[in-house]
Amino acid sequence: MTLIPGRTSKQGTSLNAGKLKAEYLEVTSTVEMNEDDMKKMKLKDGDRVRLRSPEGEVVVTCRPKKASDLPSGIIFMAYGPSSSELMGSDTAGSGMPLSKQIEVRVEAVGAGEEG
Amino acid sequence: MSDKDNMTDNGTNTETSAAAKADAKAAPGAASGAAPGAAPKNGGDHIKIVKNATCTFCGCVCDDMDLTVDLKEKRITKAKNACVLGRAWFAEHTIEDRPAALIDGREASVEEAVEEAARILLEARYPITYGLSDSTCEAQRVAVAISDIVKGSVDTTTSVCHGPSGIAFQGVGETTSTLGEVKNRADLVIYWGGNPAESHPRHFTRYAVTPKGMHIPNGKKDRTVVLVDVRKTPSAPVSDIFIQVKPGRDFELLWTLRALVNGKKITADVEELTGVARETLDDLVARMKSCSYGVLFFGMGLTMTRGRHFNSGAVLALAADLNQYAPFVAKPVRGHGNVTGADNVVSWQTGYPFGVNFNRGFPRFNPGEFTTVDVLARGEADAALVIATDPASNFPKKAIETLRRIPVISLDTKPTETSRLARVAFSVATYGINTGGTVYRMDDVPITLRPAFESPYPGDEEILTAIRDKILALRPPRQDAAADRAAP
Amino acid sequence: MSELRIVNGRVYDPANGVDGEVAAICIRGGKIVESVSDSARTIDAHGMVVMPGGVDIHCHIAGPKVNLARKLQPEDHRLDVQPGSDVMRSGTGGVVPSTFTTGYRYATMGYTTAMEAAVPPIFARHVIEELADTPVIDKGFYVLLGNNVLLYQLLKEGRKRDFREAIAWWMNAAKGYTVKLVNPGSDELWKKRRENISDLEQKVDHFDLTPLQVIHSFIEAVNDLGFPHPPHIHCNNLGHSGNFNTTLQTMRAAEGRRVHIAHIQFHSYGGEPGANPRSAAQQIIDYINANPNVTADVGQVMFGNAITMTADAPLAWMLRGFKKGKWVNADTECESGCGIMPFSYQEHVFTHALQWAIGLELFLLSEDPWRLVLSTDHPNGGSFMQYPRLIKLLMDSGFRREEIKRLNQKAIATTGLASIEREYTMREIAIITRAGPARALGLANKGQLGVGADADVTIYTEDADREKMFNSPRYVIKDGVAVVDNHEFKTPHDGRLLHIAPGHDNAIEDAIRPFFDDYYTVRFDNYAINDDFLHAHEVIPTRPAGEDKKD
Structure with a gap:
């Protein structure tokens, strides 16, 4: 799937409070996914998923979005430490890593597996 | 509109104190007119209204904030006209009890930290300066000067946004x-x-x-x-x-x-x-x-x-x-409050907007070579001066690994992942809230700042100026300037 | 207080009637004085020429359009680098150098004052910040008011007094030096339909005004306000065949009042609109020679790289049509337009050779060097770094003849240039590069070496090759400091911002404020610049019309 990290107002307001605070960390470790994709993967609201890229992996919470708002194959999360973990460092000579188009594999995290 | 809160143009802040409310009612007449931005004191002595203050949270740089400031508590209790992000920006930038400077995580005086920072930058073979998009033009000008003097690189968050x-x-x-x-x-x-x-x-x-x-x-x-x-x-x-x-x-x-x-x-x-x-x-x-x-x-x-x-x-x-x-x-659509200023300052001082390198004693520009993600991911930099940004939390992993390895000097208003790993970490005043100066809106329009209350911490400009002056005092006399000139 | 004495040099100080006589110049505390103590450092200027520091009356060196042009051409910077030293910041050159490099290069060429010629007031802060980073030279800037929407409204409503007061307010708010008009009347059409205005008597869109009325009103108001430098006008129809009529019309609108016409070479073209231009240098210079109220700078084009950067946005759009290269357009709310287009002037191109010849004709047919002064409209006609070469073209008819041979001959044949034998004298050069611009600017302490003048002095080693001579002064003294000492940049120095502070009725703010609330995106109270924002600065006095009579 393609991960698109972006700004949200919650990410914006919580970073004022401090980037090491719980709210910011929570906001930046939640991913939005097309509801049909979630059904296919047998995921429900609040389930934990593991995102893997060639660079690394993170476990985040999954929230559904209507298919009309978020197309199949795309997942969205607020910028933060989790998205950085997955981001490659190749800038193709531009200075800019592909920060908003990160190919990731998504898998459900079984109960008790985390930790 | 689905996201009403975001669209609200005249939001009120729930944290407003009773005193501030009373004051806000009295304020408009008193504060408008002859002395814009002055501090009429009505209600309590410790409440002041700053009219036409500027919000530097994002590139919109709205300059129509009417701030209610509690001078005793050292906080902004109300930001009239601010959006949801602006309200959080003004409400959350209070004075926290933290040392002004840390060296290796231990409390240090600002003077000691300045000297350590200057020493790190002078001793490094490839020091980089990065960030600057949440800092005034006045501070940015000094930051470029430092990079020029120590023959390092200067790059701004522009390289990872626009x-x-x-x-x-x-x-x-x-x-x-x-x-x-x-x-x-x-x-x-x-x-x-x-x-x-x-x-x-x-x-x-x-x-x-x-x-x-x-x-x-x-x-x-x-x-x-x-x-x-x-x-x-x-x-x-x-x-x-x-x-x-x-x-x-x-x-x-x-x-x-x-x-x-x-x-x-x-x-x-x-x-x-x-x-x-x-x-x-x-x-x-x-x-x-x-x-x-x-x-x-x-x-x-x-x-x-x-x-x-x-x-x-x-x-x-x-x-x-x-x-x-x-x-x-x-x-x-530019993100940070003065990222546009950073582009302008770096351009007028060097001819190039970001990703500028001074290793040879004059500015060179090459994105991918001198931009910060690349310099760090390749492990080339051996010291970093990071101003008002947090690469340790938002850069690719490989770049962060280098940051962990090299001496980092950080200037930020809040603790961040970067300040946590920094050799020298300065706590600084917040631009536009505690310090004045100039910022450029996303359309290059320069706008002045009206600080609301004083911070016990120095601003970026003050720290950077001290570091620059220390570098000038400590640096060994340069070889013959004429020989340098012949080099390229 | 540091003292300096310059002896044995041949002094050219036309403002004080000194024409190459050997004389001593004494300096104390940044000023020229009668005498200094015996312990003063003495510079032996034997075999050298001593002049006041150069004064550039029209260039583009700081601000938003300059910085856009700077950013636009990395390819131009990389070929021309400026390493730093213990006393200099590094930088880059090319046709739009970085700020530090701009200051150093003016200084090392013997220039100590330069005026940025076009600033939308909303961007004045930016300009002042760049000028603070432009070392050595003194500098000021002209404020673009010629397409200002509020001022047009006041004019339309017949509020002449408010119009004048608003101009004074704006000069204070921006910390400018004088009013600049660029292509007056055109912005509204440009912003509405990407069209231009070509007839000075055509109504400006919905304003019940013509460009001619606008020009006349500004000249009248600024003369009444007594600014040290009159309105500085970039006439309509720049670059278009047949535009000399527009230029004459503009000068006539002054009705004997002081006016300055910028880069007049670009406005001295005959021929039919749309067809090849011809030289109309004779018609233009005849008018200037006969009308002492007019001053102008030439705006000579020099072959090689240049970049068009102008508030005349339709011009850059027209050039884009020819050249198809990268192009910048920037519309500024309620105040101005802007266009940028990299350009190069080439010897073989008919139009370029013609422009070059027309500029030289103007210089060589001018009867009053005080009123027709040197500029290249840097970087529009070429870099200021080309001034020494331009001086050689004026002083050396043999060199000029050789240069003419290399150009498009068809173009040259349509002009009278080849038959003009005149050579500028050293005195005349001193006038068109320092004394003249200083007088036109009303800078009483610049461009001259009399007692009390600013100690801005340039000392050149005499050389028959005038380009070489003017390229590398041996000493450049700014405010009494030997910045360039025996050809070497030795001592860092920062110049001042020169601006005016005309008195005005504060009530005018009541007329301006509501307009800001409705149509600007910057708060009125955040717009005006306070003195504490400025680096070292100097207020040049104004002489309002009423006070003149009292004298």
Whole structure:
């Protein structure tokens, strides 16, 4: 799937409070996914998923979005430490890593597996 | 509008104290007029109103904040006219009890920390300076001076936001305007690859969508708003037309539009390629060619995805071509409060907007070579001066690994991942809240800051100036300047 | 207080009637004085020429359009680098150098004052920040008011007094030096339909005004306000064949009042609109020679790289039509337009050779060097770094003849240039590069070496090759500091911002404020610049019309 990290107002307001605070960390470790994709993967609201890229992996919470708002194959999360973990460092000579188009594999995290 | 909170132009702050409320009622008459921004003291002695203060949270740099300040508590209790992000910005920047400087995590005096920072930068073979987009122009000017003196690199967060647009600009140029022209004239407003409802809430209400302007007497009614994005963001409800493009296909879509504008033939597989129907494209082209004044705002949905500077270049070229038919401008929507100032300062001092290297004693520019992600990911830098940004939490992993290895000097208003790993960490005052100075709005318009209350911490400019002066005092006498000059 | 004495040099100080006589110049505390103590450092200027520091009356060196042009051409910077030293910041050159490099290069060429010629007031802060980073030279800037929407409204409503007061307010708000008009009347059409205005008597869109009325009103108001430098006008129809009539019309609108016409070479073209231009240098210079109220700078084009950067946005758009290269347009709310287009002047191109010849004709046919002064409209006609070469073209008719041979001969044949034998004298050069611009600017302490003048002095080693001579002064003294000492940049120095502070009725703010609330995106109270924002600065006095009579 393609991960698109972006700004949200919650990410914006919580970073004022401090980037090491719980709210910011929570906001930046939640991913939005097309509801049909979630059904296919047998995921429900609040389930934990593991995102893997060639660079690394993170476990985040999954929230559904209507298919009309978020197309199949795309997942969205607020910028933060989790998205950085997955981001490659190749800038193709531009200075800019592909920060908003990160190919990731998504898998459900079984109960008790985390930790 | 789905996301009402974001659209609110006159939000009130729930934290407002009773005293401040009483004061706010009395304030407008008292504070307007002769002494703008002065501090009329009514209500309690410790409450002051700052009129026409500037919010530096995002690139909108709204300069119409009326701040209620509790001087005793050293906090802003109310920010009239601020959006949700601005309210958080003003409310949360209070004075926290922290040492002004840390060396290796231990409390140190500012003087000790300045000396240590100067020593690190002088001893390094490839020191880099990075950040600067949340700092005043006055501080940025000193930061570039430091990089010049120690022959390191200077780069700003531009390289990871609209750096590709800067590269595109060098190839294409741009047709642009101040935001007031958009407010006064634009009847076609296109947002592409951005979500201002969440990143720049007042972009809609103060500048581009709802305000009435000289030739737009009815505000939003007189404008057509188009949103192009890969997903339906909270900005979509503001738009009259939403166009959903396939991820990573922005360039194809832009180039197709450009072909249509210039009357070129296009192939039939456009819809398959971009996800957008031909009729939708024809309609958009007709609107762009027939508008009175068109603007295309573009965001990081273009610069951070496949195509990068080609995407930005396509936007700039499309807007330029459209001027055959109608006044048309394209504008990057810039993120941080003074990232535009950083571009300007680095450009006027060196000739290049970001990613500038002084290793040879004069400025060189090469994105991919001197930009911070690359320099760090390749492990080339051996010291870093990080100002008002947090690469340790938002850079790619490889770059962060280097930051962990080398001595880092950080200046920030709050503890961050970067300050946590820094050898020398300064706590600094917040620009626009505690310190004055100049910032540039996303349309390059320079705006002055009106600080609300004093911080016990020095500002960026003060720390950087001290570091620069210390470097000048400590540096060994340079070899013959004439010999240096002959080198290149 | 540091003292300096310059002896044995041949002094050219036309403002004080000194024409190459050997004389001593004494300096104390940044000023020229009668005498200094015996312990003063003495520079032996034997075999050298001593002049006041150069004064550039019209260039583009700081601000938003300059910085856009700087950013636009990395390819131009990389070929021309400026390494730093213990006393200099590093930078880059090319046709739009970085700020530090701009200051150093003016200084090392013997220039100590330069005026940035076009600033939309909303961007004045930016300009002042760049000028603060432009070392050595003193500098000021002209404020673009010639397409200001509020001022047009006041004019339309017949509020002459408010119009004048608003101009004074704006000069204070921006910390400018004088009013600049660029292509008056055109912005509204440009912003509405990407069109231009070509007839000075055509109504400006919905304003019940013509460009001619606008020009006349500004000249009248600024003369009444007594600014040290009159309105500085970039006439309509720049670059168009047949535009000399527009230029004459503009000068006549002054009705004997002081006016300055910028880069007049670009406005001295005959021929039919749309067809090849011809030289109309004779018609233009005849008018200037006969009308002492007019001053002008030439705006000579020099072959090689240049970049068009102008508030005349339609001009850059027209050039884009020819050249198809990268192009910048920037519309500024309620105030101005702007266009930028990289350009190069080439010897073989008919129009370029013609422009070059027309500029030289103007210089060589001018009867009053005080009123027709040197500029290249840097970087529009070429870099200021080309001034020494331009001086050689004026002083050396043999060199000029050789240069003419290399050009498009068809173009040269349509002008009278080849038959003009005149050579500028050293005194005349001193006038067109320092004394003249200083007088036109009303800078009483610049461009001259009399007692009380600013100690801005340039000392050149005499050389028959005038380009070489003017390229590398041996000493450049700014405010009494030997910045360039025996050909070497030795001592860092920062110059001042020169601006005016005309008195005005504060009530005018009540007329301006509501307009800001409605149509600007910057708060009125945040717009005006306070003195504490400025680096070292100097207020040049104004002489309002009423006070003149009292004298």
